[in-house]
Amino acid sequence: MMCARLTGKGGQLLTVILSSLLLFSCVGGSNTTPTGTPISITLLPSANTVSLGQSVVISANVYDQSNQGATWALNPVNFGTLSDVSSSSVTYTAPTDFTLPTKITITATSVSNPNVIASVQISVSPIIVGLSPFAPQTINAGEQIGVFPNVQNDTMNTGVTWSISPASGAGSLIDASPGGVTYVAPAIVTDPVMATITASSIANPSARSSVEITALSSGAGPNVAAVRVDGGPVTGSGRQNAAFTSITICNPGSTIVCQTVDGILVDTGSYGLRILQSQIPLLKLPTLTDGSGNALENCVFNPDGTFLWGPVAQADVNIGAQIAPAALVQIITSSLDQPPDGCSQGSFINLNTPELLGANGILGIGPEPTDCIVAGKNLCDGSTQAVPPKVYFSCPKNGCLNSDQAVFVPRDKQVTNPVTLFGADNNGTLLQLAPVSTPQVKTFGTLTFGIETEVNNTLGGATIYTTNRAGEFTTIFNQQLLTSSFIDSGASEYLFPGLMPTCTVNTNLYCPPGLRNLVATNKGSTEGVGDVAFSVDNADSMFASYPGYTVFSDLAGHNGTYNTCINGEGACSFVWGLPFFYGRAVYTQIDGQRPPFGSPGGPWWAY
Numbered sequence: 001m002m003c004a005r006l007t008g009k010g011g012q013l014l015t016v017i018l019s020s021l022l023l024f025s026c027v028g029g030s031n032t033t034p035t036g037t038p039i040s041i042t043l044l045p046s047a048n049t050v051s052l053g054q055s056v057v058i059s060a061n062v063y064d065q066s067n068q069g070a071t072w073a074l075n076p077v078n079f080g081t082l083s084d085v086s087s088s089s090v091t092y093t094a095p096t097d098f099t100l101p102t103k104i105t106i107t108a109t110s111v112s113n114p115n116v117i118a119s120v121q122i123s124v125s126p127i128i129v130g131l132s133p134f135a136p137q138t139i140n141a142g143e144q145i146g147v148f149p150n151v152q153n154d155t156m157n158t159g160v161t162w163s164i165s166p167a168s169g170a171g172s173l174i175d176a177s178p179g180g181v182t183y184v185a186p187a188i189v190t191d192p193v194m195a196t197i198t199a200s201s202i203a204n205p206s207a208r209s210s211v212e213i214t215a216l217s218s219g220a221g222p223n224v225a226a227v228r229v230d231g232g233p234v235t236g237s238g239r240q241n242a243a244f245t246s247i248t249i250c251n252p253g254s255t256i257v258c259q260t261v262d263g264i265l266v267d268t269g270s271y272g273l274r275i276l277q278s279q280i281p282l283l284k285l286p287t288l289t290d291g292s293g294n295a296l297e298n299c300v301f302n303p304d305g306t307f308l309w310g311p312v313a314q315a316d317v318n319i320g321a322q323i324a325p326a327a328l329v330q331i332i333t334s335s336l337d338q339p340p341d342g343c344s345q346g347s348f349i350n351l352n353t354p355e356l357l358g359a360n361g362i363l364g365i366g367p368e369p370t371d372c373i374v375a376g377k378n379l380c381d382g383s384t385q386a387v388p389p390k391v392y393f394s395c396p397k398n399g400c401l402n403s404d405q406a407v408f409v410p411r412d413k414q415v416t417n418p419v420t421l422f423g424a425d426n427n428g429t430l431l432q433l434a435p436v437s438t439p440q441v442k443t444f445g446t447l448t449f450g451i452e453t454e455v456n457n458t459l460g461g462a463t464i465y466t467t468n469r470a471g472e473f474t475t476i477f478n479q480q481l482l483t484s485s486f487i488d489s490g491a492s493e494y495l496f497p498g499l500m501p502t503c504t505v506n507t508n509l510y511c512p513p514g515l516r517n518l519v520a521t522n523k524g525s526t527e528g529v530g531d532v533a534f535s536v537d538n539a540d541s542m543f544a545s546y547p548g549y550t551v552f553s554d555l556a557g558h559n560g561t562y563n564t565c566i567n568g569e570g571a572c573s574f575v576w577g578l579p580f581f582y583g584r585a586v587y588t589q590i591d592g593q594r595p596p597f598g599s600p601g602g603p604w605w606a607y
Contacts, residue, residue: 046281222321233263269488367603425450435583452596491577
């Protein structure tokens, strides 16, 4: 008898022993083994434990020259459901009402040879530990915050135990009891300090919940999220000049069936939350359909030829104490199936892994309320143009065809800027990062929601720069009138059409022979004018001199041919990327949201 090797959580290989291990896979005896290349099945569950209503995806790597894949079975048969069934994966969703811990077995059987099977056992626990607050929080040095548990289905009411990580240097826990605990931030904070507070069920220690709390030197609050520029979630391949935060995503209406995801790119140049499917394995979010029951899929095509593809889904998006209930988000599918040609435009690069995306998701907080609205005009609902843009597609359950065309969708089915769904702090954002003069390994900042809605988001002396009907302003630089300029924290560098030499290694970036100190002038469509001093250095030299560093304030790249912007056509954009944010407080007013008293209607930027 031959046993297959199975891959467990985290990529570790699990030794296979039929009688004692959770994962097992065996091929039948010699009288049933087919001739030729042996068939084997390797299973990879996205989690080994789930609770009420949570989901887990089980993927099957079937080595079979006939490519027929596997069929699936659940035991006990009626304890939960199997959905999204394909020859290579299945989703198990636990029931929402049960009282005793249960282990379920999901079995994959080779279609080519039914004697070849692989099984995975999942622990399903009825005890759920929830926390309040449950989304990442910020507090100031020396301040305190209470954390309270909500334990469901603990019939003996045994309560929870508390722990903090790291155990030293991240503050302390006081007044710990089964009913709650108080976190005390360090008295002195220079760089932000993050502590993870965990409550574990006494009745079932595997049932636990955690909340991240970041202590700042100042500026913290319920409407503030911690931001870091540290290379992101992919170890060993850090992304330069990218700001990341953490968010908590929940099934609509739930504070229990949730997942906190870090490594979310903060992007003022896009609109809406886009999350990798692989990063929310315990959630099965409800997806949107058209009037015929077809799945509504969303497409983002990038200038570099890559794309993001996946269904539109509903989720409660929590950032700090802010909640965007039933927000419409894009789930970037893990599937390798190609989208319609109208989305991919001939490309085969769907950025559907952390390694490809350089993030676990994108938080689009730009100055528009959805990914289809520009200066009050909705481009996707059929009200302004006869042909829909290549943003939304309607696909049957068995997938889109290459030839499928884009469709119109109403506003209430479009991916939405979650900030617009917050309570009082819904009219914009304030993103500020620490000053940077030389390359650094990492740096920090804050993302504050609302403009002039709290004492921590006033405009102060910031200058407002209004935009044209396309949401852009004018940058005057090096005798060019760049009329389609904008501020984009999702861009890693300044981008402009220039005459500097390009790099030998990083050919998309500028490599002047030495540091260049430059000045450009920004001018709003109706108000706002001011000079901006910035610097550009040799990107190849900086990267070679500072390996592993992720913060570069003097990074710039080319953006079209110099001096070709004529009447709005040609290379007309100066993109003020993340280096622009170092040492600045940058405000983004969202189109259609109530502006601060005495300020023009949005969209606009201010700094």
